Amino acid sequence: MSLSRLLIKDFRNIENADLALSSGFNFLVGANGSGKTSVLEAIYTLGHGRAFRSLQIGRVIRHEQEAFVLHGRLQGEERETSIGLTKDKQGDSKVRIDGTDGHKVAELAHLMPMQLITPEGFTLLNGGPKYRRAFLDWGCFHNEAGFFTAWSNLKRLLKQRNAALRQVSRYEQLRPWDKELIPLAEQISTWRAEYSSAIAQDMADTCQQFLPEFSLTFSFQRGWEKETDYADVLERSFERDRMLTYTAHGPHKADFRIRADGAPVEDTLSRGQLKLLMCALRLAQGEFLTRESGRRCLYLIDDFASELDDARRGLLASRLKATQSQVFVSAISAEHVIDMSDENSKMFTVEKGKITD
Known part of the structure; x- marks a missing residue:
């Protein structure tokens, strides 16, 4: 439309x-x-x-x-x-x-x-992980019908769990929250991983056209250790989480890292090159949506x-x-x-x- x-x-x-x-x-x-x-x-x-x-x-x-x-x-x-x-x-x-x-x-x-490209948009590349999570979540929202509901429920449960961490003394008291949280976290992480993998070639091709002088790589980090069950991570991290009063691992800590010639792009590229990269990523994401869904x-x-x-x-x-x-x-x-x-x-x-x- x-x-x-x-x-x-x-x-x-x-x-x-x-x-x-x-x-x-x-x-x-x-x-x-x-x-x-x-x-x-x-x-x-x-x-x-x-x-x-x-x-x-x-x-x-x-x-x-x-x-x-x-x-x-x-x-x-x-x-x-x-x-x-x-x-x-x-x-x-x-x-x-x-x-x-x-x-x-x-x-x-x-x-x-819609895709937004502004002079302030460098935060996608040199800001915190939340900006790159938002990049992935935009794609998941438009590609997975159940994503928004799952993401909203995840935010609610994390808020409740963090509040409970201030009051509990044993991990067993957190299990009611974690029973709901774990499948949501795993599903959202799966969607993000699948999306980042699916769009990787589009991003690489577009970035090659805009920044042929660099070899760019993309990697998704889900927010907890590879090959580790999220349920085990939550239980093992209970004492530390209780001390911090927030949940230190999970999809809310995920990141999508972009490197140029093996180094973080924010340490390697000039402002002009960062803008080109931002444009390339936004274009690739929009073109991927059109190819997958027919929507522009x-x-x-x-x-x-x-x-x-x-x-x-x-x-x-x-x-x-x-x-x-x-x-x-x-x-x-x-x-x-x-x-x-x-x-x-x-x-x-x-x-x-x-x-x-």
């Missing part, structure tokens, strides 16, 4: 906007602070229930307003879907799909698979020209066009994106929260 229409009300510095969008490339051009990134963020929020620049809802709602409202129209090959999200300053959300309320944000995420991602790219030379920008643009996906690109100058434009693309000018085409 592609987003054919977007309505924004009281989001960041945008009071009202009603945008008719291209199913191909959509360019948002404007000075820093004009609101072009806010448009990307509105699209992201419509598909995730949260913004990517701030977790504080008060910073996302326009000044002196009580709530933001986002509406979108998704155009598929056979049908059209209407979606909406409203969120107030208390953090209360309302999700609407095809005119009915009571839906979950996860339903929006399923309808709108939306790609959101903030500050397109940042840290990429002309040749690399051209390579990224050609690869994005080849996906036949809907792409949203922000740039300070139209000169940075004019070569990507074609008869199907749309150019929007953004100035002080006002958007014109």
Whole structure:
């Protein structure tokens, strides 16, 4: 599906906007602070229930307003879907799909698979393991129907287990939690391992095109010792966990490591090379989803020209066009994106929260 229409009300510095969008490339051009990134963020929020620049809802709602409202129209090959999200300053959300309320944000995420590439996105590569777990979990969410429920239950059980660790004195008192936790942990780890294995060749091929000067390898670490039963790990680690008051091993400690010529990429690659790698990984993940399910991602790219030379920008643009996906690109100058434009693309000018085409 592609987003054919977007309505924004009281989001960041945008009071009202009603945008008719291209199913191909959509360019948002404007000075820093004009609101072009806010448009990307509105699209992201419509598909995730949260913004990517701030977790504080008060910073996302326009000044002196009580709530933001986002509406979108998704155009598929056979049908059209209407979606909406409203969120107030208390953090209360309302999700609407095809005119009915009571839906979950996860339903929006399923309808709108998207890949985000921002100047701050290096955390996928040089941030903590949670960012790389999120990369894998995005793929598992869109490839395994039961993943989201299992992942939500795992989070709940870990929270309960960690609270119980402050109160118990013997491992037997934890068994009721572990009886539920163990199969969930093993299933999630299996899904992650299978996904990382399945997508590895796609990532290697795409990275070779973007960074031919490096030999890149990928490895999934599940969060506890190889060839060791998770039940044994939990029981053996009880005293240490009780002292720490949290569960030290499990899928919540998993990682997906990326190395260049045998060394961690964050220690080897320049910022420009890290951006290329991030783009390659996001592209590979989106293309894998299309091949496996027939569904296409939306790609959101903030500050397109940042840290990429002309040749690399051209390579990224050609690869994005080849996906036949809907792409949203922000740039300070139209000169940075004019070569990507074609008869199907749309150019929007953004100035002080006002958007014109």
